Amino acid sequence: MILVTDIVNCLGNDVLVALDEKKSVIPVRVMADRQQGLPSLKYLNTEVSEVSLFDMPSLDKAFQDIDRLLICNSNFLQDYRSAYTNLIRCAQESKVGHIMFVSSVSHSGISSRMVCEDREIENLIKSSGIPYTILRVNMLMEYLPFFIGTSIEGRHIYYPGGNGRIGFVSSKDVAEVISELLIENKPENRVFTLTHEISYSFEDIADKLSRQMGYKIEYEPIDLSIYEEALLDMHLSIFVVKRLSSVAVAIVRNEFDQTGYTLQKLLNRENSLPKLKSGIKSWFFKKDSAPLEWTHSLTSLSDYLRLAYSV
Template sequence: MKIGITGATGQLGTLALEQLKSRTDAANLVALVRSPEKIKEVDAKAFDYDKPEGLAESLKGIDSLLLISGNEIGQRARQHENVIKAAKEAGVKWLIYTSILKADSSTISLAAEHLATEKLLKASGIPFTILRNGWYTENYTGSISGALSAGTFIGSAEDGKISSAVRADFAEAIAVVLTTDGHEGKIYELAGDEAYTLSELAAEISKQSNKDIPYQNLPEEEYSKALKGMGLPEGIADAIASWDVSASKGDLHSEDNTLSKLIGRPTKSLSYAVKEALDK
């Protein structure tokens, strides 16, 4: 059985490919990427969501396809439709898509494109599995160095609980689903076992760094302005601030432990993720 992995050089895709290599023969894997020359240990084919004319040819012979959502916000529903149509044409037998936690009810701006893709997938007639990934802990721990420099961790999530997990946990779940039976037709809500607030994250950073790093909650506009002052583009800054507001409404919180059930162990803790970030 041939497994195709889109976005195999991205942050999640790289980890998913490594997990798959540990669970199946490398000869069964095909990396579908924009730059095939970057892939050395498995077969690689050129694959660009924005070039529909070549997608079906690259998917020939693929039995199971992992469609990792694109990173171009505002373009993804169209891009994903290109891939789904090509998969249908190429005779792909099973498509696994990485969506977002609670895609059908979340207020997060990212949810609309994910939900649109889910609907396209369901209408395609291709057997599918939808992995509704929760927040990556790295989305927050990536800000630790800046917080240490500034002496405070800022955000707009108030006391909203965040059930995130590290990317490696989601990547392992992807590999489990692709290499075991019983997942077709399922929609999995995937989130970390441990929920925390940004105040609790700041406290963990303070504990491990031996510095006093309090959490400062800002109104959405002020947080966006601060992010722009750090050099983030306007659209990205506005989006990040809005995601925190959604977190304050509970959109990043889940008590569903399907992720830990799939990987057969508890998800990595917040303290683990903070230590990883501080050790870099």
């Protein structure tokens, strides 16, 4: 049985959708906190367990009959380190056979508080003795409202991101990989970096939105202090404000400017090997920008913006 720690964020829910579409017969237990509302699920072989990440008795109950653990909470607004310590301890006591942890990408200079916390959890998992798969995922496109808001009627994007670039990825693409790895269940103590082939600045986002909306949208890289004041005016705690501003600092320093092809290769793992030779030949003849041509096309930022911000 698979234990999924969170489906409130888009990624956890997309994993359930992907497992359901594959008609997976592996039973899934979803952890849910009553304070956030217990979800009503319509997926195959899925049950809800009322659990608090900070309550050991409820965690012990949730781990009954579990052999695979997926830790996928978004830590944008909350520090989960103590909760994850409880999780990993329960996983050890329950003799869980595989931990999959959704972490964050970043270059060696780490400014984001979230990334720093993720690295601590990675080390805790590695030292647990439990076979693991760690997925360092770049910023999800679905998190764009954190940066540009849910409304662009003002025709401006105000964010202290400077000229920093991000290799945004789609939650659905990442969820597809996670579902395949959970079904395959062959942990190799591996760390994968999942990012897009292309990185984008907020100027790029404004340009693509302008084309989609039919009018000019401007990006203004505001000062960090102005951003923090605006967040405080929204009655966010200073703790949350500092977390969000640390992400902005990391973006300015291009710590999320990572691109790669691992995500695309994992999405095509069944078909990539037979096509490898022809793919290389095609590349040399066509001189495409990508090192290999794969059949799968990652969700592009343009496609996401067209769907998410369509009039």
